[in-house]
Amino acid sequence: MHETTKHETVFTGDARTRLSEIMTRYPTKRAALLPALWMLQEARGWISDDGMTEVAQVLDLTPAYVAGVVTFYTMYHRHPVGRHFIQVCTTTPCNICGAEGVVDAFLEHTGCGELGTTSADGRFTVIEVECLGACGFATPVMVNEDFIESVTAAKVPELLERYR
């Protein structure tokens, strides 16, 4: 288990107003769960057990229910990740265009060495991701919210310069 620290709740002030506005879009409170989890992750970088309890309280759900939903979706982080979270598509269309070489280049140049681990300087985490939906622009890569098309192994060092 990761060490959890007590935080001020995410859902106060403007964030609470934003969540309340989102809740008006749906007939149930439960439906605001995915948006609430996105807000939590944006604020904290990942979703801890405490964070899930917080979301559960604000939406009148049980923490166990929230955990069930969090663990279903791959984009919610259940543990802290590097400051720059890198996702490389390696599904078939990208794979046949050299995606595995792109992954290797990222692992080498970020210093991560292995998939899913964070570099010693805390800057990078690299993972393989299933189809990013940009197959004609192989290989698409996401660095946090940035969606970058047509990445090749040779372009990786230059691309990483932007995130140093």
Added chain:
Amino acid sequence: MGYPHKSHPRETVVLSEYFGDAEAKTYKGWVKRGGYKALEQAVGLGPAGVIEEVKISGLRGRGGAGFPAGLKWSFMPKEKTKQHYLCCNADESEPGTFKDREIMRWTPHALIEGCLIAQHAIQADITYIYIRGEFTEPLEVMERAVAEAYEHGVVGPNASGPLKEMNIYIHKGAGAYICGEETALMNSIEGRRGNPRTKPPFPAAAGVFGMPTTINNVETLAAVPHIITKGGEWYKGLCRSNPKSTGTKLLSVCGHVAKPGNYEVEMGFPLKDLLYDLCGGIRDGNALKAVIPGGSSVPILNEEEAEGCLLDYEGCVEAGTMLGSGGVIVFDETADMVFQIMRLAKFYAHESCAQCTQCREGTAWTVRILQKILAGNGEMKDLDLLLDLAENMTGKTICVLSDSCAAPVVSGIKKFRSEFEAYITGVRAPVMAAV
């Protein structure tokens, strides 16, 4: 206008006319290009009139199933006794498919207009546009366009007539291929795990939040404004082969072609011409080995079958595959079909929601057996085992994810058996460590 390439003279540019044209993204730019006239016309036609026009057009669902759109809309209750919903499926994640992404990036108002026309036709109070979480740019563009639509009184409190009572919201996904399955998508909107639901009840009877719901793909809805302004008969005329397949289709071409990208052609366009003419042929002058024409969930075609295939719903079935979502994955002579089929199976194993045993276990074991073969430890009986497994994964589960994993395995073994045998007999050196 094409994107990222210029339109080819043999393309029939309807949905992709403004791809690459940044001004078309804005409300003003869209209106200048004739936008939102269709919506006005649709309101004048009334729900029944809109449904009739779409029925005449022959428009079929572009997400993969090819179900007639007008007919789907007509399943919604005519007498409204409770809330009705429209869900726009923008969870595009079928490997090989990247058309909805371009529609949203370049012509967000075309999608909004299509949604509102459909919403009017099925008397829906709310549209949820479910966009996959990884689509950060389309999400941003669509959010901005929806805000503009409210601001300019296209929909919501500033609008007039039936549009005043309507709302349109973006719902951001969080990483799950299965949420592109319509009932899983509804569960995800409701704040649940994205597990598909058993049918019946069908969404038109009990959909999202238990209310009558219609789910349409982005490309389907984006075609609707054109059908309203130019007429169902006009759309029906966009057809090169079977009259049951009408209109244009955006084909996303990826893999080993010289010019990958989206190409818009009339239904019935020859796959051979798409590859060798529009896409500039196979990269580096290599020979073609295989094509998956409808996204990764459909059977693989060999070179001969691909070159004879006409791209519409019936033409693909005749060639032994399906048009699906129109994601065309091209493999040249250098592709290792055994490895790539394993990689596809791995995708399905990763994306299985794990509700059904046949899928949860079947996808995982398919990967393991294929990896055993790739590691040089395969036996001939493994091929029969894979086929037996595939048999038990087809038509046995709540949704078709399991069937989708079986399709490339079965067609792959049938059409490229010698490649599997080469690993098993040791003719080909192992490419994976033993697992």
